Amino acid sequence: MLTLHPELRDKIVSHARADHPDEACGVLAGPAGTDRAERFIPMLNAARSPTFYEFDSLELLRVWREMDGRDEEPVVIYHSHTATEAYPSRTDIALAQEPGAHYVLVSTRDPGQVEFRSFRILDGVVTEEEVRFTARAGEPAVE
């Protein structure tokens, strides 16, 4: 299960809509070992493509080092599909190389509807998981 604050979901969806029809991508970082997504890091899609994404290699190094320095991990790796469903493609599965991450997919194919789903991708096997939205301490509960 992926647990996150709805504000982080909204930021991902806004990023995906802003970059449509190209795919958008990024990371939610969180304290190492907690599985808690806390920090929104939108990344450049170096491929600038409606059907492919790839983190820019130098930005990847900079952001991964920054996470290391803060004792964080990439808890979520997200990207959008812009004409198809929010489900990992064969490419997504073949290229998934962060075994600890939740892979979040958003589809922007329908401007009026949000598709936001999360998956584990391990050794070529896709497992969908529940996404639960939680309030932070001191905030009212979230539906």
Add this chain to the structure above:
Amino acid sequence: MAIEVRIPTILRTYTGGAKAVEGSGTTLEELFGDLDARYGGLRERLQDESGLRRFVNVYLNDEDVRFLGGLATPVKDGDTVTVLPAVAGGAR
């Protein structure tokens, strides 16, 4: 002194869980050969017949070795080599 090589999570199965290992060589290719002698199978995950694998990023200090000399990039004691899997995918 040696060359420090930082290993990503997905390849730590080859290094007994170590996040960083040390190696030697005068080029990246030699360094990978040296590592492979102790961490068998690692090299194959980093390179294929045509050179560096397409979806593996290798950095010498702060630079992507694709913009240097690829596997022929000179390395020396005191350098840090960082391996990071590309983060990529898409509907295609």
